């Protein structure tokens with residue numbers, strides 16, 4: 001059972017929450033966190049349809065989460081579910097709860113849909129800023145990860161993307177949008193002005209699809225057919241006017257990008273995917289994005305400006321949206337790029353690309369070369385720390401061109417990264433110190449970030465604070481003075497014992513220690529009390545010394561009482577039973593003394 005689990009933010013993905021867990025837990029590596037979370041350090045958490053959810057739900061504290069709730073609230077499954085058969089839904093749920101969700105996309109037909117099952121981590125720069133302000137931490141939104149969502153449904157701006165191969169290479173990590181690696185690799189998705197409207201509509205529809213309750217799903221087959229009927233694409237006898245559908249879709253597709261998830265729509269010919277959706281259900285499932293695209297396309301077809309009037313003869317051969325002869329001349333004779341040709345013809349680049357493909361024109365896919373002088377000027381601006389957007393605007397270049405120049409000059413990228421990090425550190429340090437004035441260090445929002453990115457500084461701050469609050473490093477006891485005092489006390493006690501009248505008492509080590517009343521202190525702090533211990537060693541009386549002193553005293557007593565100092569008398573008076581420790585010559589000297597002084 002985990003000690004804690006972060007509360008989720010609005011529309012946050014499971015991958016994101018686990019990333020925040022890792023960061024908050026302060027574990028050195030993702031492996032440690034994964035072992036805690038799912039019991040397997042090698043496990044790969046998929047950002048869209050993750051597995052091992054039962055094991056995770058069991059490990060979470062408080063029994064707040066079940067595996068099904070994790071699936072419904074934190075994964076992309078609710079987006080796919082309405083387009084799946086009940087058997088597929090059951091299979092997917094079971095697989096995601098089990099040990100691994102690998103293969104689930106294949107079984108759900110997501111790979112066969114030609115939309116692809118790649119995971120690209122996407123985020124909105126505006127959301128990222130707002131989240132950091134509101135929650136103190138940015139995170140991955142589920143809606144941004146949906147296929148075909150290239151723009152933020154909330155802010156209407158193009159998303160930034162971590163390419164799928166980068167995601168794959170970092171698959172055993174738990175990244176967050178403000179990770180250094182993410183910031184270095186993420187690129188804004190290129191969206192042209194022509195594509196913006198359609199992509200915004202699709203983003204909103206996708207968001208609606210993700211959050212729709214069952215029965216409210218926007219782009220069902222019935223809803224599409226109703227729109228098709230209104231647009232005159234299905235006649236009174238429920239027959240689909242295939243040529244008309246083809247024409248409407250061809251027009252619609254020119255407003256969409258031609259790559260990635262949308263590439264399938266540009267393959268030409270009568271779009272069978274759309275017809276399949278409009279025809280009566282045969283129990284087969286389709287990708288939700290196809291539903292949403294068709295629904296959106298038919299919605300546009302209803303509007304009077306783009307729409308196809310039922311009366312309009314549309315069965316005639318379709319004319320291309322651009323002047324074929326002029327396009328051929330621009331591309332083949334003049335060697336113009338797609339972008340230049342599009343500008344000259346007054347249509348989108350995508351339209352030109354599609355038409356060029358249709359006419360089999362060879363177009364160089366290489367990017368337009370930027371002259372060396374211009375490149376140097378751009379580099380100088382970048383090195384000065386100006387933002388990519390402002391440099392692009394100043395030199396009338398696109399954002400991708402500036403990023404391309406940056407990629408070609410890794411030194412500048414590093415320098416900018418260092419500069420950016422320095423600015424970020426300064427900001428974090430400032431807000432940390434401000435917050436720390438009123439709360440403890442570990443409670444501060446920036447503590448974890450600084451621990452990961454600015455550890456040396458943080459350690460220093462912690463150390464300084466500790467020194468200020470706990471001046472316990474300065475000793476409260478003056479050991480030298482105490483040593484001197486104890487030494488004197490022991491010497492005095494030694495003399496007192498020797499001078500005491502009556503039968504001699506032994507000046508043993510224990511007796512000397514006991515007299516100080518600080519036996520424990522002296523024994524425990526031997527290295528702090530060298531003088532005390534030296535005098536203790538010097539003054540302690542050995543048994544032999546003590547017996548000699550008793551013999552001397554006994555002799556004095558016998559002489560005072562005018563008794564002969566015979567050996568047995570001496571020993572009895574001195575209370576010595578065993579003479580093993582006494583030199584016999586020493587005893588004999590007293591006996592002789594008695595003989596000479598009767």
Ligand SMILES: [Zn+2]
Pocket residue numbers: 124125126127128152153154155156
């Ligand atoms: Zn946004």
